[in-house]
Amino acid sequence: xxHPSPRNPPLRVGIVGxxxxxxxxxxxxxxxxxxxxDVEVLEAAPFAGGQCASWRDxxxxxxxxxxxxxxxxxxxxxxxxxxxxxxxxxRETDGNYYVCNGATGRIDTLLAGKSVLKTLGxxxxxxxxxxxxxxxxxxxxxxxxxxxxxxxxxxxxxxxAEFLAAQGASPALARQLGLAAVTIQGLRxxxxxxxxxxxxxxxxxxxxxxxxxxxxxxxLGDALVAPLVAFIRARGGRxxxxxPVAGIEAGADGPAVRRPDGTxxxxxxxxxxxxGHALPALLPAACRDQPPFAALGGLRETxxxxxxxxxxxxxxxxxxxxxxxxxxRHGPLFDAVxxxxxxxxxxxxxxxxxxxxxxxVDAADDVAGLADEVxxxxxxxxxxxxxxxxxxxxxADATVLRLTGTYCGTRPGYWxxxxxxxxxxxxxxxxxxxxxxxxxxYGMESAVRSGKEVANRLLALRGRPEHPVLRPRYLPFVxx
Ligand SMILES: Cc1cc2nc3c(=O)[nH]c(=O)nc-3n(C[C@H](O)[C@H](O)[C@H](O)COP(=O)(O)OP(=O)(O)OC[C@H]3O[C@@H](n4cnc5c(N)ncnc54)[C@H](O)[C@@H]3O)c2cc1C
Numbered sequence: 001x002x003h004p005s006p007r008n009p010p011l012r013v014g015i016v017g018x019x020x021x022x023x024x025x026x027x028x029x030x031x032x033x034x035x036x037x038d039v040e041v042l043e044a045a046p047f048a049g050g051q052c053a054s055w056r057d058x059x060x061x062x063x064x065x066x067x068x069x070x071x072x073x074x075x076x077x078x079x080x081x082x083x084x085x086x087x088x089x090x091r092e093t094d095g096n097y098y099v100c101n102g103a104t105g106r107i108d109t110l111l112a113g114k115s116v117l118k119t120l121g122x123x124x125x126x127x128x129x130x131x132x133x134x135x136x137x138x139x140x141x142x143x144x145x146x147x148x149x150x151x152x153x154x155x156x157x158x159x160x161a162e163f164l165a166a167q168g169a170s171p172a173l174a175r176q177l178g179l180a181a182v183t184i185q186g187l188r189x190x191x192x193x194x195x196x197x198x199x200x201x202x203x204x205x206x207x208x209x210x211x212x213x214x215x216x217x218x219x220l221g222d223a224l225v226a227p228l229v230a231f232i233r234a235r236g237g238r239x240x241x242x243x244p245v246a247g248i249e250a251g252a253d254g255p256a257v258r259r260p261d262g263t264x265x266x267x268x269x270x271x272x273x274x275x276g277h278a279l280p281a282l283l284p285a286a287c288r289d290q291p292p293f294a295a296l297g298g299l300r301e302t303x304x305x306x307x308x309x310x311x312x313x314x315x316x317x318x319x320x321x322x323x324x325x326x327x328x329r330h331g332p333l334f335d336a337v338x339x340x341x342x343x344x345x346x347x348x349x350x351x352x353x354x355x356x357x358x359x360x361v362d363a364a365d366d367v368a369g370l371a372d373e374v375x376x377x378x379x380x381x382x383x384x385x386x387x388x389x390x391x392x393x394x395x396a397d398a399t400v401l402r403l404t405g406t407y408c409g410t411r412p413g414y415w416x417x418x419x420x421x422x423x424x425x426x427x428x429x430x431x432x433x434x435x436x437x438x439x440x441x442y443g444m445e446s447a448v449r450s451g452k453e454v455a456n457r458l459l460a461l462r463g464r465p466e467h468p469v470l471r472p473r474y475l476p477f478v479x480x
Contacts, residue, residue, distance in 0.1 A: 008036070008462070010035065010036055010037050010038040011036065011037050011038065011268045011269060011458065011461070011462070012038045012040075012266075012267045012268045012269070013025075013026075013029065013037050013038065013039050013040070013267060013268065013269045013270075013271065013458065014040050014042065014255070014257055014265065014267035014269070014270045014271070015039065015040065015041045015042065015270075015271045015273055015432075016042050016245045016248065016257060016270065016271065016272050016273060016274055016282070017041075017042075017043065017044075017050065017272070017273035017274040017432075017433070018041045018042070018043030018045075018048035018049070018050065018229075018239055018241070018273075019048075019049060019050025019051060019052065019273060019274075019433075019447065020049070020050060020051075020052050020224075020225075020434075020444055020447035020448055020451070021050075021273040021432040021433045021434060021436075021447040021448070021450045021451045022041050022043070022050075022271065022273030022432060022451065023041065023048060023049075023225070023228040023229065023232065023239075023451070024080060024228075024432070024447065024448040024449075024450070024451025024452060024455075025271050025273060025432050025450075025451035025452075025454045025455050026039045026041055026228075026232045026237050026239075026451075027080060027083075027084060027228055027231055027232055027451075028080070028451060028452050028455030028456070028459075028467055029237075029455045029458060029459065030231070030232060030235035030236070030237050031083055031084070031235075031467070032455075032459055032464050032465065032467070033459060033462060033464045034235040034236055034237075036459075036462045036464065037237075037458070037462075038236075039232065039236075039237035039238070040237070040238045040240065040267075041232065041237065041238065041239045041240065042240050042243045042244075042245050042257065043239065043240065043241050043242075043243060044242070044243065044244035044245070045241065045242070046241055046242045047221065047225075047241060048225050048228075048229050048239060048241060049220060049221055049224075049225035050406075051065055051403075051406055051407065052065070052068060052220045052221075052224060052225060052444060053065060053220065053221055053225060054219035054220050054221035054222065054225070055221060057399065061310070062219040062221070062222075062344075062350065063219075063308060063399060063401070064219055064220055064221075064306070064308075064340070064358065065220075065304075065306060065401065065403060065406075066304060066306040066336075066358060066360045066401075066403070067215070067321060067336050067337075067338050067358050067360050068215070068216060068220055068444065069093075069213055069214065069215055069321065070088065070090055070211075070213070070214045070215070070216070070444065071203075071204070071209070071213055071443075071445070072114065072207065072208060072209025072210070072211055072212060072213065073203055073207045073209050073440065073445065073472035073473070074209070074444065074445040075209070075445075075470035075471075075472070075473075076445055076448045076449045076452060076469065076470050077444055077445050077448045078090075078210075079470060080228075080448055080452070081224060081227070084227055084228060084231040085227075085231070086223075086224075086227035086231075088216070088223060088224065089216060089217035089218050089223050089347070090211055090214035090215070090216065090217065091214060091215050091216070091217045091319065091343055092211050092212045092213075092214045093212055093213050093214060093215065093319075093320060093321065094113065094212065094320075095112050095113025095114060095118070095212035095213055096109050096110060096111055096112055096113065096122075096320075097109070097110040097112060097323060098110075098320050098321070098322045098323065099127075099179065099322075099323055099324065099325055100322055100323070100324040100325070100332060100334075100382075100386045101127075101128070101324075101325055102324060102325055102326065102331050102332055103325075105385055105386070107322065107386060108127035108128065109127070110122050110126065110127070111125065112204070112205075113212050113213075114208060114209070114211075114212050116208075116475065119205060120138075123137055123138050123141060124138070126176065127176075128172055128175075128176060129172055129173060129176065130172075133170050133172055133173045136168070136169065136170065136173060137173055137176075137177075140167055140169065140173075141201065141205055143167075144198055144201050144202050144205070145202055145205060145206045145475075145477060145478045145479070146477075146478075146479055147198060147202060147479060148479040149199070151479075152195050152198040152199050152202065153195050153415050153416075155194040155195050155198060156193060156194070156195045156412065156413060156414065156415045156416050157412050157413060158193075158194040158412060159189065159190055159191060159192060159193065159194060159411075159412055160177075160178055160181040160185075160189040160190075160192045160193070160194050160197045161174065161178065161189040161190040162194065163194035163197070163198075164177060164178070164189070174189070175325065176325070178325075179323065179324070179325040179326075180197060180200065180201065181197055182325075182326055182335050182362055182363055183323045183335050183336060183362065184196075184197070184200050184441065185197065185200075185302075185409065185410050185441070186302045186304060186335075186362035186363055186407055186409060187302055187362070187363050187409050187410070187411065188363050191363070191409070191411060192409075192410065192411065193410045193411050193412045193413065193414045193415070194412070195410075195414070195415045196410035196414065196415070196441040196442075197441075199440050199441045200440065200441040202478065203440040203441070203472050203474075206474050206475050206477075206478035207472040207473050207474050207475065207478070208473050208475065209472075209473065215319065215321060215338065215343050216343065217343060217344065217346060217347055218344055218347040218350070219340075219344065219347075219350075222347065243259075244259075244260060245257045245258070245259065245282065246258045246259055246260045246282075247282055247283075247284070248270065248272060248282045248283055248429070249264070249284060250270070250283075250284075250287070250424070250426035250427065250428065250429040252427065253266075254266055254267070254268060254427065254428050255267055255269065255270035255426070255427070255428040255429045256270070257270065267428070268428060269428045269429075269430060269458060270428060270429050270430070271430045271431075271432050271454055272424070272429065272430070272431055272432070272433075273432040273433055273451070274433065275301070275405075275406065275408055275433060275435070276296045276299050276408060276418060276433055276435035276436070277296060277297075277299035277300060277301055277408055278405070279293060279296055279431075280293050280294075280296050280297045287426065290425070291425065292418075292419035292424065292425065292431075293424075295416070295417035295418070295419075296417060296418070296419075296435075298413065298417050299408050299409075299414065299417055299418075299435070300408070300409055300411065301404065301405055301406060301407055301408055301409060302362070302363055302364075302365070302407055302408070302409035303363075303364045303365050303368045303402065303403065303404045303407075304360065304361065304362055304364055304402075304403040304406070304407050305360075305361040305364040305367065305368055305375060305400065305401065305402050305403070306358065306359070306360055306361070306400075306401045306403065307334075307357075307358075307359040307361070307375060307376060307379050307398060307399070307400055307401075308340075308356060308357070308358055308359075308398065308399045308401075309355075309356070309357040309359060309376070309379065309380070309383075309395035309397075309398050310352075310354070310355075310356055310395055310396050310397040310398065311354040311355040311356070311357065311393060311395050311396060312353070312354045312396050313353070313354045313355070313393070314339075314341075314354060314355050314389065315339075315354070315355045315357070315383075315387065315389040315390045315393055316338075316339035316342065316355050316357065316387065316389060316390075317389060318339075318342065319338060319339055319342035319343050320338065321336055321337075321338040322336065322337050322338065322386070323335060323336045324336070324382075326362075326363075331378075331382060332382035332385065332386070333359075333361055333367065333375070333378045333379055333382050334359045334360060334361055334379060334382055335360050335361060335362040335363075336359075336360040336362075337357055337358065337359045337360070337383065338357070338358055339355045339356065339357055340356040340357075340358050341354065341355050341356040342355070344356075354396075357383065357395070359379045359383075361375075361379075364402075368402050368404070372398075372400040375400055376395075376398045376400065380394070380395065408434075408435060408442075410441065410442070418435045418436065419431060419436055420436070420437070421436075422436060422437075422450065422453045422454040422457055423457070430454045430457065430458075431450075431454070432447075432450040432451045432453075432454045433447060433450055434446040434447040434450065436450045436453075437449050437450040437453060440472060449469060449470075452467050452469060453469060455467065456469070
């Protein structure tokens with residue numbers, strides 16, 4: 001007579017942080033082997049999603065942390081959304097970059113996109129540059145595309161401004177390229193690390209995808225976060241909101257979390273999915289000085305201010321994301337602005353008759369302390385300057401969100417500080433988060449990929465197949 005083999009009890013997996021990295025870890029575990037894992041996500045905020053969260057205000061209107069774009073190489077993000085049955089509602093842009101030029105008051109168009117020819121054309125017609133500077137730009141991009149990851153990381157000690165100066169970039173070229181640092185890294189070129197800048201440019205110019213740079217056709221909470229939470233719960237996982245973790249313990253007897261009331265919850269495995277710069281403070285003092293945690297103490301956030309301006313009528317002609325070359329002398333205040341009403345127009349229940357302008361102010365350390373009315377007045381003045389539809393029209397309502405302690409600045413030294421493996425070196429403690437992974441600059445894709453990598457390690461412990469980790473599709477001449 002045969003007996004069924006005794007089934008291993010499910011592994012208890014605690015996940016601290018319900019941002020994209022934490023939710024990705026949980027979803028990837030439960031996609032493959034729900035019976036093998038008892039998954040619990042502990043999220044401090046009253047909603048999941050972290051930096052990708054959106055919520056409703058007192059009047060039921062959606063608010064987001066700020067404009068999010070999906071780039072063509074976001075294969076792991078797209079695959080996860082499809083796997084849980086909610087393909088991303090992406091609205092493809094034309095791939096171009098529209099730059100509100102503070103010095104001239106005009107909007108410059110940088111041609112870019114899926115077609116390599118279009119992007120090359122963009123380099124050849126880059127606004128504000130002489131033919132000689134355009135040639136210099138093309139050669140510089142060529143050099144960046146021939147850098148592999150290690151070569152890009154050799155510049156980790158330099159700022160974007162120092163890197164461009166060392167490359168002999170003219171002041172005009174350095175000014176134009178430096179705007180990528182503000183919009184992508186949330187830092188000014190003299191503060192932003194060169195390596196993230198290089199990683200972003202080589203992936204942007206050197207890879208292809210099924211879609212062009214895209215924005216989301218719904219608030220991120222609706223498009224991505226709520227479906228992930230629903231999926232995790234439907235597969236037996238728990239997502240606990242408003243449950244801050246006061247401390248993480250990782251001793252020989254396994255990991256545990258400490259709650260603010262002093263109670264201790266042990267797990268078989270614990271995934272720290274909080275921002276890297278916030279992790280050391282959660283650990284016992286003895287661990288903080290050990291690698292990889294000691295280096296994380298050197299990471300610092302960069303503050304962001306997001307204004308949402310509600311208009312009763314349409315003030316923007318399209319849904320493009322407009323960025324700016326925000327320099328301190330010429331303004332404008334904002335780094336990016338887009339009409340979310342345009343992006344969300346096909347999402348059920350969100351058909352706002354006017355515009356909903358989301359105005360993102362990166363590297364906001366110098367303005368975050370201004371009063372709400374002052375920020376709104378400055379943003380409105382900027383919008384009037386660049387967008388004819390905004391002239392003489394006041395927003396009916398405005399909200400101001402100050403994001404501090406959240407978005408990590410990729411300053412010089414960032415890439416030598418962040419760990420490249422999900423293992424923490426402590427038994428049963430794993431690391432997930434946008435800072436732990438990615439051949440490219442961090443962001444949503446890195447967060448999803450980091451969760452997938454942690455899940456793969458835990459799946460392997462149970463002899464389960466791993467999820468394929470998808471890489472950017474580099475063009476043949478790019479050193480991948
Ligand atoms: C305004 C803005 C615009 C952005 N634009 C883009 C973009 O265009 N494209 C792109 O790819 N990326 C963009 N990003 C970055 C992207 O949102 C992040 O890279 C990604 O969401 C990070 O996910 P994460 O899970 O690693 O971290 P987080 O989202 O920071 O999640 C960490 C979670 O941990 C929770 N937590 C922290 N401490 C504790 C604790 N003690 N106990 C319990 N929970 C805790 C936090 O509340 C949070 O929910 C943007 C970010 C911001 C803020």
